[in-house]
Amino acid sequence: MKRINLEGPSPHFIGCWDIEQNALCDEIVTFFESHQDKQEQGKSAGGVNLDAKNSMDITVHPRDLNSEEYSPIKDYIDNLFACYEDYTQQFPFLGSIMPKTDIGSFNVQKYLPGGHFKLPHSERTSLQNSFRVLAWMSYLNDVEDGGTTTFTHQNMEVQPQKGKTLIWPAEWTHAHVGNIVNSGEKYIITGWMHFPHEDR
Secondary structure: OEEEEOOOOOOOOOEEEOOOOOOHHHHHHHHHHHHHHHHHOOOOOEEEEOOOOOOEEEOOOOOHOOOOOHHHHHHHHHHHHHHHHHHHHHHHHHHHHHHOOOOOOOEEEEEEOOOOEEEEEEEOOOOHOOOEEEEEEEEEEOOOOOOOOEEHHHHHOEEOOOOEEEEEEEEEHHOEEEOOOOOEEEEEEEEEEEEOOHOO
8 A cells, every 4th residue: 555645735635555455456346347246227316317426336235245155345445444544544543533434335336438427526414424424436457548536625636546545524515526438447446444333
């Protein structure tokens, strides 16, 4: 795991790393493609709306990680927690109030040419998801033409590269969009971190 410094206004609170696990990224892509029965049209807050979000998603639940079938994703989560630990070292106050974190259900997503999440969105927008503290995402492949992630208030654009992993605040301050994939395919794995259940 190698920390990457993103250029932008400081502090922007967007942590970035290369998890240096290209083979693991490939395994998760293979998992996605071999489980077409689990794939569903991606949803935004308003449900299925292709003008807002156009993707195919597989939802992974925490209990799934106990299955050998999901072993690549469980290995990925271990790498993600290493990034989280480094994030809290960068921002010790967060570590003092959230020394432990939980991850609920999350998604593996595929975007075909024309795919996007064009609707500007953040990850904590109602009482229903108010427990979310951080959002996270890893790009599972390189995308050369389109498919960037733009953080609207920071005026930052992030290019998808295999293994590149982001962690950022779930709040409205970090509204973002997934720009249109012009050619090729884009795979990501993404979800949220929140206070442990016993703390809620």
